[in-house]
Amino acid sequence: MGKNLTKRSEDYSKWYNELVVQADLAENSAVRGCMVIKPYGYAIWEKMQAELDRMFKETGHENAYFPLFVPKSLFEAEEKNAEGFAKECAVVTHYRLKTDPDNPSKLIVDPNAKLEEELIVRPTSEAIIWNTYKGWIQSYRDLPLLINQWANVVRWEMRTRLFLRTAEFLWQEGHTAHATKQEALVEAELMNNIYAEFAENFLAIPVVKGVKTESERFAGADETFCIEALMQDGKALQAGTSHFLGQNFAKAFDVKFTTNQGKQEHVWATSWGVSTRLMGALIMTHSDDQGLVLPPNLAPFQVVIVPIYKGQEQLDAISQVANEIVQDLKLHGVSVKFDNRDTHKPGWKFNEYELKGVPLRIGIGPKDLEKRTVELARRDTLTKEFVAKEDIVETVVDLLKEIQENLYTKTKNYRDTHITPVNDFEEFKEVLETKGGFLSAHWDGTAETEEKIKQITKATIRCIPMDAVEEEGKCVFSGAPSNRRVLFAKAY
Numbered sequence: 001m002g003k004n005l006t007k008r009s010e011d012y013s014k015w016y017n018e019l020v021v022q023a024d025l026a027e028n029s030a031v032r033g034c035m036v037i038k039p040y041g042y043a044i045w046e047k048m049q050a051e052l053d054r055m056f057k058e059t060g061h062e063n064a065y066f067p068l069f070v071p072k073s074l075f076e077a078e079e080k081n082a083e084g085f086a087k088e089c090a091v092v093t094h095y096r097l098k099t100d101p102d103n104p105s106k107l108i109v110d111p112n113a114k115l116e117e118e119l120i121v122r123p124t125s126e127a128i129i130w131n132t133y134k135g136w137i138q139s140y141r142d143l144p145l146l147i148n149q150w151a152n153v154v155r156w157e158m159r160t161r162l163f164l165r166t167a168e169f170l171w172q173e174g175h176t177a178h179a180t181k182q183e184a185l186v187e188a189e190l191m192n193n194i195y196a197e198f199a200e201n202f203l204a205i206p207v208v209k210g211v212k213t214e215s216e217r218f219a220g221a222d223e224t225f226c227i228e229a230l231m232q233d234g235k236a237l238q239a240g241t242s243h244f245l246g247q248n249f250a251k252a253f254d255v256k257f258t259t260n261q262g263k264q265e266h267v268w269a270t271s272w273g274v275s276t277r278l279m280g281a282l283i284m285t286h287s288d289d290q291g292l293v294l295p296p297n298l299a300p301f302q303v304v305i306v307p308i309y310k311g312q313e314q315l316d317a318i319s320q321v322a323n324e325i326v327q328d329l330k331l332h333g334v335s336v337k338f339d340n341r342d343t344h345k346p347g348w349k350f351n352e353y354e355l356k357g358v359p360l361r362i363g364i365g366p367k368d369l370e371k372r373t374v375e376l377a378r379r380d381t382l383t384k385e386f387v388a389k390e391d392i393v394e395t396v397v398d399l400l401k402e403i404q405e406n407l408y409t410k411t412k413n414y415r416d417t418h419i420t421p422v423n424d425f426e427e428f429k430e431v432l433e434t435k436g437g438f439l440s441a442h443w444d445g446t447a448e449t450e451e452k453i454k455q456i457t458k459a460t461i462r463c464i465p466m467d468a469v470e471e472e473g474k475c476v477f478s479g480a481p482s483n484r485r486v487l488f489a490k491a492y
Contacts, residue, residue, distance in 0.1 A: 007289050012233040016284060020162045023292045023356050025279065033160040033167035040356065041279065043300035045170065048278055049150065051202050051297075052172060055194050061146040061174060066128050068152075069119040074127045078252040084219020085123045088155040090167075092119040121154040126220065126245075126271060129175045130253040137177055137267060139258045144187070145177040163280035164237075164492050171275035177267045179257065181246070184268035185223075188244040191272040192225035195240035203278065204295040204407040205229050205285050206415050207239055208438070208487060210463025215447045218271075222246035228462045228487065230415045231284040234436020236462045236489035239281050242272035280492070286380075286407055292357025293380055295407050296400040303329060303336040303396060304358045308346045308365035315340065318364050321389065325362065325374070328393045334400065354379065359403050360396060380406055421485070428476050428488070432459055438489050442482035444475035453477050459488045 005022065006014045020026055025041030028034075037045065053063070069092060076082040096113035100106040122128065129147070137145060154168050174191060178184040192209060199205045207227035217224040221243035229239045250256070250266040257267055286293040296302045305325060307318040322338050329336045339349055346363070353361055363375040374392055377384045380403050387395050418437025422428045431439055443449060443461065453476075454460050468484040475482050 005289060005291065008232065015289070016280075017162065019283060019287060019291060025283075025292075026162045028162070031167075033157055035162050035166050035168075037170075037276070040300060044282070044294070044298055045276060045279060047298050047300070048198075048202070049172075052194075052198055052274070053148075053150075055198060056148050056172075056174070059146075059190065059194065061148045061176075063149060064147050065149050065151070066125050066132065068122055070122050070125075070128045072118045072120055074131050074253075075120045077127060077131075078220050078249050080248070081124075081126060081220030085155070088123055088157070090121040090154045090156055092121065122151075123153055123155045124271075124273075125149065125151070125153075125173055126175065126249055127253075130249040130255060130269070133175075133177055133267075134253050134255045137255055137257050140179050140260050143177060143179045143257060143267065144183060146174075146187075147176065148172055148174040161280075163276055163283070165277075169276050171273050173271060173273040176270045177250075177255070178269070179259070179265075179267065181268050184246075184270050185244050188223065188225055188242045188270045188272065191270070192227060192240070192242040195242065195272075195274060196227050199227060199229065199239055199278075199281075200408065202295070202297045203282055203285070204297075204404055204411060205239065205281060206408065206412040208463060208465055209467075210465045210487065212241075212463060213447075213450060213461050213486075215450055216461060218243045220245060220248050221271075222248070226463050228438075228489075229281050229285065230418060230437055230489070231281070231492070232414070233284070234418060234490070236438065236487075236491040237277070237281050237284070238462070238491065239278060240272075240274040243270060245269035245271060285411055287357065290382070291355035293407070294357035294359060296359045296404050299335070299357065299359050301335045301337040301358060302400055303334055303360045303362060304349075304353050305336065305338045305362045305364065306346050306349045306353075307338075307340055308363055314366050315342075317369055318366075321369060322362075322364055325389075325392055329396060332393055332397055334393075334396060350377075360399060362392070378403065419487070422476060423473075425477050428453075428459075429457060432457055432488075432490070436490065438462065438487045440485045441476040441488055442473035442484075443486045444478045444480035444482055446478075446480075449475060449477050449480075453488070457490075459490050462487045462489050462491060 005018050008015045024038050026035045026037045029036045094109045094113045096110040097107040098110040100108045150172050152170050157165050157167050160166050176187050196207050196209050199207045207229050212224040223244040225242040227240045229237050247266040249269050255267050256264050305322045309315045309318055326336050326338050359379050361377040368374055372389045373386045376387045420431050421440045422431055464486045473482050
């Protein structure tokens with residue numbers, strides 16, 4: 001099983017690709033650039049989905065669903081947004097196939113079935129949603145409008161990688177409308193904070209909350225808030241974004257409301273989203289050379305019980321004890337699987353669950369029955385201990401909490417030691433190549449400098465941290481004055 005994985009130190013990218021496939025998370029499909037998410041991978045995504053959905057609803061948001069197709073005229077209504085996504089769009093031009101007259105076993109596009117107007121397969125849904133909102137919003141009484149949708153989107157990527165960058169991916173996208181600028185800004189920041197809370201408490205991934213520079217902003221946004229995470233190889237990953245859209249879409253689609261003073265005004269907007277990219281973040285943050293390491297909050301099952309036996313009689317005796325443990329653990333909210341398959345040996349199962357990152361493994365053999373103990377193995381530390389049967393529930397509950405906290409602490413320590421202040425460009429280049437991680441450096445605020453640094457080093461400004469302190473300094477590249485540091489990194 002996981003023993004065949006390439007080591008991270010040898011080739012991190014290859015290790016990642018192998019792990020995604022070997023751990024049964026996903027695989028490449030027959031459609032170029034698209035993936036098949038397998039049941040185990042989808043179960044993890046469902047857990048993410050459920051927790052985020054709960055958090056959205058707790059803050060007053062409701063789910064809806066909008067069409068997959070966007071008429072080109074609607075798509076191009078907000079110019080910056082259309083321009084930003086134009087090169088990634090898949091376009092539907094015809095609505096029918098017919099039998100090829102030269103080869104009856106094949107189909108061709110019917111040239112007489114050309115659409116009057118092309119349809120864009122949504123790369124994001126602002127256009128179709130804001131066209132819809134025009135009919136929903138008339139008065140201040142209709143605001144705020146707080147809508148989220150769980151959907152798939154298509155962005156025609158040429159270089160793809162499972163979970164991190166695919167032509168089609170799953171995500172959620174929130175789209176909200178507000179009566180005032182301040183309300184919309186509060187919403188955009190609130191959702192970024194929710195993403196940060198989710199990443200840290202659920203995924204055990206520490207993140208930096210910040211604001212994107214103008215050149216890294218979402219197309220059509222006035223401000224983009226983001227959370228940035230650091231992967232084990234020293235590269236950053238944008239884990240979520242929340243956009244303050246100003247009145248750009250409201251003006252493009254003429255969405256106005258009557259204020260409580262009887263005036264007509266354009267509404268203020270936000271949009272925000274996270275995607276199956278979070279799966280990539282999860283894998284690259286915690287996993288090791290043996291395979292996946294899953295935080296207990298996300299594991300499809302937190303505990304697996306493997307019987308070690310010879311013959312049916314031993315299996316029956318072990319099964320009785322195992323089923324009692326299963327019931328007791330379930331009563332305490334622990335998800336558990338008893339793997340009593342007779343098609344695979346215990347050693348094979350141990351390797352499988354190590355590869356799949358199950359947080360805790362319980363082994364029960366004939367000697368354990370005699371001693372009234374079980375062997376308990378932790379995935380995060382790869383340590384084992386023997387636990388008395390009567391203590392197993394309490395021990396498991398405590399350990400799951402400890403593992404969740406341990407994974408976060410370990411990752412945070414790595415992240416914190418890989419935020420390096422640099423003060424000149426030579427130091428910048430050296431630290432980037434030898435240590436990696438986030439480089440905290442002064443920047444003169446110009447897009448020109450940002451672009452030159454990117455061209456020379458491939459590092460981009462990941463964010464201007466929300467907690468960046470005011471300090472006088474000189475731009476790491478140009479030497480021009482700067483009043484705060486920003487975070488640079490190479491990124492996925």
